[in-house]
Amino acid sequence: MATIVNCFSIIGIDGYLIKIEIDTLYGKPSVSIVGMGDIAIKEARERLEAAIINTKFEFPKMKIVVNLSPSDIRKSGSHFDLGMAIALLIQSNQIRVEEIDSYAFIGELSLNGDLRPCVGVLPMIMESKKRGITNIIVPLDNIKEASLVKDINIFAFNKLNEVTDFLIGVNPYEPITNLNGKHNIENPYIIDFQDVQGQDSAIEFVAVAAAGGHNILMSGSPGCGKSMIAKRMPTILASMTEEEALEVTKIYSVAGLLKNRGSLINERPFRAPHHNASMNSLIGGGIFAMPGEISLAHNGILFLDEIAEFNKKTLDALRQPMEDGKVTIARVKHTHLFPASFMLVSAMNPCPCGYYGESRCHCTDYEVLRYREKLSGPIMDRIDIQKYFKTVDIMDLSDNIRGPKSKDLLQRVEVSRAIQRKRYNGILGVSCNAQMTPELIREYCRMQPESMDLLKSAYDKFRYSARTYHKFLRVARTFADMEEEKNINKSHIIKALMCREIEKEQATMVVV
Template sequence: MNRKEGMKVASIVKSFAIAGVDGYLVDVETKTICGQPMISIVGLGDTAIKEAKERVESALNNEDFTFPQKKVVINLAPSDLKKSGSHFDLPIALGLLIETDQLNPKKMEAYGVLGELSLNAKLRTCTGVLPMVIAAKEHGMKNIIVPRENVKEASAVKGMNVYGFNSLKEVVDFLEEKKEYIELDKESMPTNEKKAYLLDFKDVQGQDAMIEYIVIAASGGHNLLMLGTPGCGKSMIAKRIPTILPSMTEEEALEVTKIYSVAGLLRGKQSLIKERPFRAPHHNASTNSLIGGGNNAIPGEISLAHNGVLFLDEIAEFSKNSLEALRQPMEDQVVTISRVKYTNTYPANFMLVAAMNPCPCGYYGKDRCRCSDYEVIKYRQKISGPILDRMDIQKNVNPVDFMELSKDFCGRTSKELRERVEFSKEAI
């Protein structure tokens, strides 16, 4: 944004991009040169970035700003790193306004900018805001401009002044000091404050021995395999495990929220995730959805379960390739996804909880079972030795006689079990 007499240099607006779950600084450089009116965006941007020129032109015309009748070159520096996302719309629009002397360049020196523009110049929420705001703080920036709906997410980073707006016009009026910024009402903002769990271990009857194993697994973060007949309570128990895990630290909450932000799963929540995640993919899930992948190498289920629980119900029904792909992440607690255009490393420190039947029909050892020995062996061999070796606790879950269930039963609550788990963690 520096200008020299006799020569007009490129305008620069500070923005950010994502590499894995970390953000990095991007200079959005804008320069008008002689030539046929058009916009050329360079710097290894994806399709969403290339399409920004139509959105930006429409937004500027909608707000009665003058669109330059020259060739416009926009460079996203560093130019050797691939970039994706629609959040460069607002930085590009502001760069064009600076380049055409419709906005004072000095106004932008203290701000980082993120935001997608609609054709009507409205600001839309974008993904990956949290790691990008963290990157802004690491680069010594104090002020960040984001869409109004991303304010809560961005505000999770302490020490940053977050400004949220609904339109391009509001941003320009604020920067030109035409209007005073009105802070978002904290009480009206959606929140993820810790709530009481709907599930509780007090509902589990007749599985006292299994619950003891669960407490041990939760205390040490051990992987767990439960074998039992259908209806014995394996899934019921597994879904309640997050309710007894220790509370996440602020650092752990930031790690989890960054992953969900990059994956685009924070829309409408806009807050730190304070409860440990619980992921339960279906057994027909592909290897890419489980480990991570796709064209942009996005996080998979094992990363979304970071610092929480990954529950594989009917684990023997998962494809062999998907299960074998878990071996390295379970050992290293990170997963590296390589694609032609992207190579990203995501954290994957999760507690694996798996459930399976003892045989194809599920009633091994009972009169109703008609499975042959060969079928039983073949079924159990779907889980390879290396995977079983990583399952620290393997326990048979016995069925509970329905006639022995009591309406007046009052088992140990999740709160009581959590206190035991936290006491064990502190004692280690």
């Protein structure tokens, strides 16, 4: 009869249960691993034999068949090694383990029998808890990451023989007690908004974007501070909830980017891919689908500097994720769903030379329009705030006039986010104004008649879409929250209408 032990694999960013089945048969000594595993799994046969022999056990001189069930799902990774080794030792009667079904095994084996850390441990542990498997054995280097999940027993070891000694009761397990207080990554930002000079009026709109989670496009001449502002936006983002932090950490664990193993990522992500990024690197994909930049920016910022230099098809691929807050990667056997609720922050020059509206600009209207058309209408329609940034006056620089401090802006943003969290408490998938559904807009964005008349006038003049109309209301709601106002008044609508400068100008440009 075959021996069966529990392990896990990853689909998307979620773990799923894998049963490792091992049987030994009479025949020519060999190891066959079946169940649609990748090369790392196929190569486990060599690691398995060396690790078992170097741990002073006997490797069975029989035909060994290993099946990873369910067998119709592709699997990848080297973390099945430990489960295979334990199952083989049980099958060959070298160790005896009671209630093996209550355990799951995660870990890669070295040729000497050492346990090496793996990626994606966090979602595996979360799935284990969901399945009711309460005892998990992991490599020692993964214990901090695994211990992020509460109410489950984590056992961590350095070597295969330590695992076997624990399972047969030779040595009692000694818990690791020095984990408390080490689950957070400290704030890495040492820059501040007060370094930005001469852009105080524009920074107000940047703060509103951060407070409501609104997408923003900054346009201005080279050197006016667009990139400088974008890089400082993480310093004014509201802190993540524990649920949001766990979700971000889970994505980075699957992607193998969790640098401090076991540290909960409590700072909102900031991703800034280069403009030559491929569609797969931005959206996600590959043979074994992995999260792209938009998923790595989940609950944080995706900064696209020089957005007009990105491939147009790549930018258009952002349309659905920007609207849905998730991205679906379809494969023949499976569909992978990655969260992608990010705040798009982008920067561009107003024309090919960058000095549109100044005497030194010689770009024709046709060249300007062609340059701006690199951002399609549907993408522009999804960007809530579109602002021109003025050239900084030399007096602002020479007089050393400092901008507002990040600390002060963050305080206002935190107050606004606290209002939003209270408002949307219990509503799944909505945590800020930018995520409001039409039903929530009808409930929380009621206007006075004069405000409605103003919005209707602008709507008729510039022929905005229904999506843009809703975005105006979302942004106006954020302006009201920033001022701690319960109702949206006329001044909030005026400020919201001021957020579409670029789109308004393009609508009025005429090519001769």
